[in-house]
Amino acid sequence: MGCGPGTDLPAPAERVGDSGTVIGVDRDQAMLTRARERTDGLHQVEIGEGDVHDLPVEPGTVDRAKIDRVLMHVAEPADALAQLHRVTRPGARIGLCSARRATLRPIVALRTAFSVV
Numbered sequence: 001m002g003c004g005p006g007t008d009l010p011a012p013a014e015r016v017g018d019s020g021t022v023i024g025v026d027r028d029q030a031m032l033t034r035a036r037e038r039t040d041g042l043h044q045v046e047i048g049e050g051d052v053h054d055l056p057v058e059p060g061t062v063d064r065a066k067i068d069r070v071l072m073h074v075a076e077p078a079d080a081l082a083q084l085h086r087v088t089r090p091g092a093r094i095g096l097c098s099a100r101r102a103t104l105r106p107i108v109a110l111r112t113a114f115s116v117v
């Protein structure tokens with residue numbers, strides 16, 4: 001989520017095999033174009049325009065989610081985390097990473113999100 005230029009998409013596309021799907025979502029058109037170019041030919045990959053505050057993904061359909069260096073850019077990090085919770089299945093794994101410069105805000109949001117979901 002917040003896939004940017006799609007650098008991280010080919011690796012999971014390899015892991016999910018022929019029947020799996022990897023979804024990349026970003027709000028920036030230039031990033032989406034680069035992600036589409038990077039994953040051209042990888043039929044498992046779906047790239048879509050969307051905002052992490054309102055993910056264009058069906059509830060409870062995702063087994064693994066990753067949000068890397070995105071939370072420090074979003075207006076409401078807690079809402080973005082709640083969206084990740086909404087789209088993932090019970091038992092799914094979510095990987096989060098944020099930059100040191102903005103560490104505090106996402107951590108506070110993380111606490112808030114886990115207290116409401």
Ligand SMILES: C[S@@+](CC[C@H](N)C(=O)[O-])C[C@H]1O[C@@H](n2cnc3c(N)ncnc32)[C@H](O)[C@@H]1O
Nearest residue numbers: 002003004026027028031051052068069070073
């Ligand atoms: C530093 S880049 C990280 C990209 C990618 N996650 C990576 O690790 O290579 C941050 C990305 O988050 C996206 N982004 C920021 N706010 C967003 C939002 N509210 N919804 C969707 N994407 C967002 C930006 O467009 C940008 O592509």
